[in-house]
Amino acid sequence: MMTLLLHLQVHGQVSGKELARLLEISERTVQRDVEALVAAGIRVRSTRGPAGGYRLDGGYRTRLTGVGLDEAGALAFLGLAGPAQQLGLGELLEGARIKIFASLTGEARERARRTAERFHLDPVRWYTTPEPVPCLTQLAEAVWRERLARLEYVRGGSAVFREVAPMGLVLASGDWYLVAMRDGQRRTYRVSRVRSVELLDAPVVRPAGFSLEQAWAEARQELENEKTSIVVRLRASPAVMPRLRRLAPVPGQAGIPVTATEEQELTVPFDDEAWACEAILSMGAAVEVLEPASLRARVADELRAAARRYGGGP
CATH class of the missing domain: 2.30.30.520 (SH3 type barrels.)
Structure with missing residues (x-):
């Protein structure tokens, strides 16, 4: 019932169906809880019809918005509902969030609502799903x-x-x-x-x-700044610059112009020759290795082998 009351304080008028969804109870239970709140002297008004619902009357506000210890621990994940769910903190985070919103003044609550409507944090990379983390x-x-x-x-x-x-x-x-x-x-x-x-x-x-x-x-700096064992001079088309930048180690990313509109000659370090070969092959004819000669020969050998495989011969 206290959570129901906080939802009404934060959102204004809320339908019985929406309250049932938020609280994971039946609409009949919502109705009974509202009746109990009214019997306790809390001014909850109900409106019938498609646009109806429940609301607090006369500017009623509860002061029972204290954040519990477990909820306080979940506050670090405000804006990160997915990771909070992975850690089993989803319900605690939602409880803390609704209490924080309920404690705000009308103007501050409106500012918070407008901000949430206009800015969103998504920590997951493009074209991927989070790795399974059962432990x-x-x-x-x-x-x-x-x-x-x-x-x-x-x-x-x-x-x-x-x-x-x-x-x-x-x-x-x-x-x-x-x-x-x-x-x-x-x-x-x-x-x-x-x-x-x-x-x-x-x-x-x-x-x-x-x-x-x-x-x-x-730890991140140590990993990103590990010594590279090969420096590659190459010619690349502008279409693959963003991809090349993502594949290159951190020390070489600054020299790759992602806004280029013409073919560029670049010098890019790689961790080792095998990874350099794999990365360059993934970009096809859009990249040509100029130096070192050993990597140029290795890429050419791989391309000839691929051509034989796809050429229909034995």
């Missing part, structure tokens, strides 16, 4: 309870076991990562590759001054 809630429990965990983790196609001290979970471009300490060193694990989690009785000892935000920034 996410267990890892979240290990992080929250500050307990050591034994992970079964798939690395290079093989399962390995690691005993780690979970420090926190990070959502980056739609993928979840665990930041943990192992043998005194910071480690990151892609949550989708965790096959099982066993919480241990031993507590986690967090390093003094540890910052999850800083730890993630350092």
